[in-house]
Amino acid sequence: MTTPHIGYKRMVVGLPQSSVQSGAVATVADLAELLRMDVLATFVTEATLPSLAASTAVRELRGASQGWQTIDPLQLNLEFDRAAAAARRSFTEATRNLSVNASFDVISAAELATSLIRTDDMVAIIEPSHPGERVTRQFTCLLDAATQIARAILIVPKRLIRTSGPVMALASDPEDASIEVGLKIAAALNEQLLLVTPRAWPSDENTAAAAERLGVQLKRMIADDFLKRALSLAEPLPAQERLRVVTRKLVQDDLQKLFSMLRGIPLLMVGAEGTEAAAVRRDSVLAESSERA
Numbered sequence: 001m002t003t004p005h006i007g008y009k010r011m012v013v014g015l016p017q018s019s020v021q022s023g024a025v026a027t028v029a030d031l032a033e034l035l036r037m038d039v040l041a042t043f044v045t046e047a048t049l050p051s052l053a054a055s056t057a058v059r060e061l062r063g064a065s066q067g068w069q070t071i072d073p074l075q076l077n078l079e080f081d082r083a084a085a086a087a088r089r090s091f092t093e094a095t096r097n098l099s100v101n102a103s104f105d106v107i108s109a110a111e112l113a114t115s116l117i118r119t120d121d122m123v124a125i126i127e128p129s130h131p132g133e134r135v136t137r138q139f140t141c142l143l144d145a146a147t148q149i150a151r152a153i154l155i156v157p158k159r160l161i162r163t164s165g166p167v168m169a170l171a172s173d174p175e176d177a178s179i180e181v182g183l184k185i186a187a188a189l190n191e192q193l194l195l196v197t198p199r200a201w202p203s204d205e206n207t208a209a210a211a212e213r214l215g216v217q218l219k220r221m222i223a224d225d226f227l228k229r230a231l232s233l234a235e236p237l238p239a240q241e242r243l244r245v246v247t248r249k250l251v252q253d254d255l256q257k258l259f260s261m262l263r264g265i266p267l268l269m270v271g272a273e274g275t276e277a278a279a280v281r282r283d284s285v286l287a288e289s290s291e292r293a
Contacts, residue, residue: 006035006184008122008152013041014113014142015087016128024156026094027163027266028124029102031154034188038101041091042116044138045080045108114145122152122268127259129158134259152181152270153248161264165242166192166219172250174204177271182245183207185268187214194239195220247271 011032013025025041032039088104095102107113117123123146128134146153167189169182179195186193193211199222211218221239248269251258258267 006037006181006188008035008037008120010118010121011035011037011039011124011154012117012121012150013039013091013124014126014139014146015041015043015091016126016139022090022094023160023163024126024158025090027160028126028154028156029091029094029098031185032122033098033100035185036100037122039095039098039103040116041087041102041104042113042142043084043087043104043106044113044142045084045106111141113142114149117145117149119149119151121150122154123150124154124156126156127158127262152268155258155262155267155269157259157262157264157266159264160266162240162242164191165240166194168194168196168239168241168244170196170244170246170250172198172247174202174207177247178245179207180210181268181270183210183214183216183218185243185245186216189242191242192217192219194241196223197221198223241265243268245270 011028013028015025029039084106091102091104105116107116125143125146128139134140167182167186169176169178171179182193182195193216195207195218197220201220201222208218243266245268248271251267251269
């Protein structure tokens with residue numbers, strides 16, 4: 001059976017500054033191939049940091065025993081280069097056998113992440129292995145860009161508890177966008193779709209017909225506290241799912257909080273359109289970049 005097209009053209013992967021989790025990268029790459037999406041990996045450095053580090057007023061705290069020390073801008077550049085090279089190697093290994101196009105891009109300024117993302121991208125954000133990275137401009141700018149522009153955001157935990165099992169869609173009504181996306185992904189992965197709904201659910205023959213057409217086994221699960229689970233995902237259902245799909249209207253916009261709620265299971269948020277304001281911001285960043293060049 002031909003894999004159904006999910007409606008997104010590229011998988012844009014934001015690679016963490018800390019050591020790249022090869023399992024998470026491989027999972028994202030494999031999903032992109034199954035869904036027939038090209039893959040673009042982005043690694044954000046910050047060109048202004050070495051010049052800032054050269055200032056005599058800037059110090060680095062290296063633990064109680066060493067105290068405050070000056071920062072060597074050359075050493076900082078070297079560390080950035082090493083991190084980028086390690087990320088490139090990990091990405092190259094994960095995408096070596098893909099049949100879709102895969103590319104790697106180093107971004108010299110965090111704000112430029114906005115210029116790379118299109119509304120028809122699925123943006124994958126991998127949880128950093130170091131908690132301190134979550135507050136860096138490199139990471140927060142990527143999160144902001146994904147939130148403002150992309151229609152789909154895949155939040156990937158740093159450690160996945162399983163790589164097989166059913167796909168779960170949490171839907172508030174039969175028109176919920178997570179159902180169609182969940183069905184297509186389940187078809188691509190050759191997995192069952194678990195449809196989690198509130199108890200009050202109208203008759204829905206369209207979903208069953210779509211599942212049959214795609215060759216997907218459909219199972220419905222009722223969660224009486226559906227809204228609470230959809231909003232927080234704090235208490236996992238006993239379903240052994242490999243991926244959760246939910247519309248962004250049901251989850252909070254603070255993506256940082258979602259990392260602590262994943263429990264080793266990737267979360268795909270769909271159904272949010274890029275805004276006109278985001279497009280204006282992206283064009284502004286591109287213009288400023290061109291002027292600096």
